[in-house]
Amino acid sequence: MANRRVATLKWKGSVGPRIEKIIEKLKYESGHCIAYLAGDMKYQVSHLSGREFVVDLAARTCSCRRWDLCGIPCPNAIACILRKGQDVALYVDDCYKKATYLKAYAPVISPLPGQDQWDKPSNETTRIDPPIYKKQTGRPKKKRAKDPSEEPLVTSHEGKKLKRWIYTKPYACRSCGQEGHTSKTCGKQQNQASTSQSTQGVTQSTNNKPTSTQTRKVGRGSGMVRGRAMGRGTCRERGMISSS
Numbered sequence: 001m002a003n004r005r006v007a008t009l010k011w012k013g014s015v016g017p018r019i020e021k022i023i024e025k026l027k028y029e030s031g032h033c034i035a036y037l038a039g040d041m042k043y044q045v046s047h048l049s050g051r052e053f054v055v056d057l058a059a060r061t062c063s064c065r066r067w068d069l070c071g072i073p074c075p076n077a078i079a080c081i082l083r084k085g086q087d088v089a090l091y092v093d094d095c096y097k098k099a100t101y102l103k104a105y106a107p108v109i110s111p112l113p114g115q116d117q118w119d120k121p122s123n124e125t126t127r128i129d130p131p132i133y134k135k136q137t138g139r140p141k142k143k144r145a146k147d148p149s150e151e152p153l154v155t156s157h158e159g160k161k162l163k164r165w166i167y168t169k170p171y172a173c174r175s176c177g178q179e180g181h182t183s184k185t186c187g188k189q190q191n192q193a194s195t196s197q198s199t200q201g202v203t204q205s206t207n208n209k210p211t212s213t214q215t216r217k218v219g220r221g222s223g224m225v226r227g228r229a230m231g232r233g234t235c236r237e238r239g240m241i242s243s244s
Contacts (some may be wrong), residue, residue, distance in 0.1 A: 005105040033079035044082040
């Protein structure tokens with residue numbers, strides 16, 4: 001800030017050297033403009049390209065709006081200022097002026113000595129301790145306070161919030177690796193599978209049930225082979241088995 005302050009004091013004009021270069025370039029472009037006085041510091045400017053512009057030096061505006069945006073007179077405005085015989089720097093915005101720069105860099109940052117030269121506290125009472133922490137009553141909150149403008153992501157037809165699933169693919173069991181269940185329900189799934197297999201076996205055996213003639217030959221034993229050899233049917237069935 002001190003260097004900027006010293007450099008600003010060396011300015012020769014009322015604006016900085018960078019702004020002076022821009023003004024000189026715009027003066028060269030203003031040679032293609034012809035200004036006609038309309039009255040009350042208002043001019044009509046005709047460009048060599050055939051375009052027409054309206055310049056108001058009192059309001060510091062031009063219909064091309066270049067002067068309004070950057071604060072530096074455009075070539076159309078410079079043509080009017082030169083016809084009036086005034087300095088272009090007078091119509092530059094105040095933010096580019098020397099007085100504004102000096103006011104911006106006027107504050108002085110005071111230098112500081114080394115840490116070894118700092119004043120040491122006489123006692124411990126001057127030490128700044130952190131504030132005393134007091135545990136608040138109740139369970140700490142885990143959810144953030146939502147803004148009233150925030151809306152729920154998904155709601156049902158009854159107005160209740162629905163769960164938001166974050167799984168992008170079906171989860172799999174860690175024990176067997178199959179999808180559709182977890183390791184906690186893995187045993188239940190296997191039991192259901194075995195039950196379904198046994199049910200299918202019963203249905204198949206029911207479909208393959210032997211005829212009445214075969215039943216008479218087999219008897220009511222515990223097994224197929226045992227029924228043939230050691231059947232406990234009627235005498236007629238025993239006679240058939242012995243004769244066979």
